[in-house]
Amino acid sequence: MKFNILISASLCACAVAAFGQDTTHIRNLDSVIVRRNEGKAGFSHLHDVEGTSIYAGKKTEVIVLKDVVANTATNNPRQVYGKVAGLNIWENDGAGIQLAIGGRGLSPNRVANFNTRQNGYDISADALGYPESYYTPPVELMDRIEIVRGAASLQYGTQFGGMINFKLHEGPTDKKFSLTERATAGSWGFFNSSTSIGGTVKKWNYYAFYQHKSGNGWRPNAEFNTNTAYGSLTYKANEKLAVTFQYTFMDYLAHQPGGLTDADFAKDPHQSVRARNWFRVNWNLGAVMLDYKINSHLQFNTRFFGLMARRDALGILTFIDRVDNGETDRDLYKDHYQNWGNESRLLYNYNIGKVASTLLLGFRYYQGHTDREQGFGNNGTTGHGNDFSFTPALQTDTLRYSDYIFPERNTAVFAENIFRITSRFSIIPGVRFEHLVTKADGNYTNVAFDLAGNPIDPQKVMDNKINRRSFVIGGVGATYQVRNDIQVYANFSQNYKAINFNDLRTLNPNLRVDSALHDEKGYSADAGIRKTAGVLRFDVSLFMINYNNKIGSILSVDPQTSIIYNLRTNVSQSRHIGVESYVEADIWKWIAGDNAKTSVSIFSNFSYLSAKYVNSKEKVIEGRKVEFVPDIIFKTGLMVRRNKWTASYQFAYTGQQFTDATNAVFTANAIDGKIPAYHIMDLSAEYTFSKMISLYGSVNNLANTMYFTRRADSYPGPGIVPSDARSFYLTLQLKL
Incomplete structure (x- = not known):
């Protein structure tokens, strides 16, 4: 079924190409313009130079949210990122509170393999030591999403995945005041309300946004409550100088239904066997x-930019195949994050002879500080509520207490240059120097166990580590402009990813960390061709990622207690090779011409990836597939626009994948095993009554498929985390 749909969509696109198209109306736009005249596909790419950033020679994607017909109230990532090839998506909750996407065989966990930004600055817990994003801007707040693949390492940090930047709305420049109100009701008590105001008064541009979201969730013990606020104020002194102040607040509390075993999921995916996880x-x-x-x-x-934040997790982390009788101590993990940084860029346009070139010079300083405590929650044996405080006298009474601080510093200098060899051909070399200092200072309780699993002689251990390293990474890209709307691009970039705090010390019964773990190194490369205007658009590329010492999980068994656990270690060299393609064609405009009032667009998005461990010392994983890597990810969809109506349908298929390096198919505790292939359909529509009033509706998981996208070794599991069943949503928007 999935391949028939792919072939049908691709044949439609190829038919348009075969009959040709009128390119006389295609024109180059100024790179500083954000809202490009590129129709309403909702999908584009970044120009060679935008602001003080260089994107020439890189694989880039831009999602223009005003042209995307999707369930934005729940931040539905299947729909929002539907046209971005090769993204593997974890669905942690039906409300879209946390985003979890990964590309090209990289773990989707909290977007940790991308450098994640908002309006150009970092938003993750700790960009160096713990690059996980517990906060994701609401889609209703976003103007567009910019994605740069692995070659972003030279400008935005060294992550293998690249960079994601959420560009948020600004106040309109032609009004002193505007107001947008949105209210959404949906399945299982879902309610979302958002208010935004904005405008321009003399030299001041302002924008403010507030959102409240709550619901009960599909499964029992899955209620949530979240509030997000954002404000931006820009003072434009003159045509040359502007200063902007921004603040973001987010707070949420979620009851977590926990994971399931394979048998429980097969019997009833809706059930919950954990009632005390928060x-x-x-x-x-x-x-x-x-x-x-x-x-x-x-x-x-x-x-x-600066961040002050906290994350508290309370619940039962023991194996999901063991019953929680309400008398087991609850694990409590508490993190406090404080970090700040500066990034400065200078962009210089100059000539070499008669040919224009562009030079970018940049500097970055980042300083982070994380306080992390792990132990038992207060009233752990009797409590069911969300008291996020530790058991009294914890440090002397518990066997599982640890208290650490993780300070670190990062200084970087980077440069890229566009050398325009001819009017069509450019070469873009780049280089980045990094200096990293990471520390761990704290204590933990070391416990040995007898054959019956009872603790023996617990001892408090003081731990102090410091790691300093400096290195240079480089890369080069190239572009060739075949014609105004067709470009060939290629790049090669070195990558580097530091081990994070979880890799230094964690007290998770399902996970153990190799004490000799070290940073990941490697490189990534892209080569592709894209067409960006007209009734036919496409972007087809080949890519490769090479890890020399990839960190992964190996399913292991404790020889003394026979307990199954994941060993997190430098598994092996891994090699990821694949192809990504995006094709979209407006069939109706090809038939009726550009002036047609109706638009019927078909898109196809396909990726094939082979990611395997090679040159491994461990025979059990040599030649095995890398975890979290579906061979095939495919999406196709149809969008129809007619006067005040717009409707979209999407079909998404994700192939099977494994969760550890040994490619275990089944484990009793469900932490490791196969994630079967699944396919999902979504339907959305909108109707604009007037400039002031609009109505939006969506049906997610149209066929009511029972499936799951991840097996968690910790929260929100452990075990299988079922995805939501079919759901319905209706949104009313008022705009003044």
Whole structure:
């Protein structure tokens, strides 16, 4: 079925190409323009130069949210990222509170393999030591999403996945005041309300947003309550100088239904066997940015940003195949994050002879500090509520207490240059210097166990570690402009990923960490061709990622207690090779011409990936598939626009994948095993009554498929985390 749909969509697109198209109306736009005249596909790419950033020679994607017909109230990632090839998506909850996407065989866990940004600055817990994003901006707040693949390492940090930047709304420049109200009701008590205001008064542009979201969730013990607020104020002193102040607040509390075993999922995916698991997050993010156009050739941008946040997780983390009788101590993990940084960029346009070139110079300083405690929650044996405090006298009474601080510093200098060899051909070399200092200072309780699993002679251990390293990574890209709307691109970039705090010390009964773990190194490469305008658009590329010492999980058994656990270690060299394709064609406009009032677009999005462990010392994983890597990810969809109506249908298929390096098919505790292939359908529509009033509706998981996207070794599991059944949503929007 999936291949028939793919072939049908591709044949439709190829038919348009075969009959040709009129390219006389295609024109190049100024790179500083955000809203491009590229129809309403909702999908584009970044220009070679935008602001003080260089994207030439890189695989880039831009999701324009105003043209995406999707369930934005629940941040539905299947729909929002539907046209981005090769993304593997974990569905932790039906409300879209946390985003979890990974590309090209990288773990989707909290977007940790991307450098994640909002308006150009970091939003993750700790960009260096713990790059997981517990906060994701609501889709209703976003103007567009910018994605740069692995070659982003030279400008945005060294992650293998690349960079994701959430560009948020700004106040309109032609009004003193505007107001947008949105209210959404949906299945299982879902309610979402958002209010935004914005405008421009003299030299001041302002925008403010508030969202409340709550619901009961599909499964028992899955209720949630979240609040998000955002404010932005820009003072434009003159045509050259602008200063922007921004603040983001997010707070949520979620009851977590926990995971299931394979047998429980097969019997009833709706059930919950954990009633005492809770999760709480508080996020405070601030930024100050200055943009200065020094002259017609020279631009400067500097941004200061800081985060004060916390994350608390309370619940039963023992194996999901063991019953929680209400008398077991609950694990409590508490993190406090404090970090700040500055990133400054200078963009210079100059000539070599008569040919224009562009130079980017950048500097980054980042300082982070994380306090992490792990132990037992207060009233652990009798409590069912969300008391996120530790058991009294914890440090002397518990066998599982640890208390650490993780400070670190990062200084980086980077440069890229576009050398335009001819009017069509450019070469883009780049280099980045990194200096990293990471520390761990704390204590934990070391416990040995007898054959019956009873603790023997617990001892408090003081732990102090420091790791300093400096290195240089480089890369080069190239572009060739075949014609105004068709470009060939290629790049090669080195990558580097530091081990995070979980890899230094964690007290998870399902996970153990190799004490000799070290940073990951490797490189990534892309080569592709894209067409960006007209009734036919496409982007087809080949890619490769090489890890020399990839960190992964190996299913292991304790020889003394026979307990099954995951060993997190430098598994092996891994090699990821694949192809990604996106094709979209407006069939109706090809038939009726560009002036047609109706638009009927078909898109196809296909990726094939082979990711295997090679040159491994462990025979059990040599030649095995890398975990979290579906061979095939495929999406196709149809969008119809007619006057005030817009409707979209999407079919998504994700192939089977494994969760550990040994490719275990089944384990009793369900932490490791196969994730079967699944396919999902979604339907959304909108109707605009007037400029003021609009109505939106969606049906997610149209066929009511029972499936799951992940097996968790910790929260929100452990075990299989079932995805939501069919759900319905209706949104009313008022805009003044």
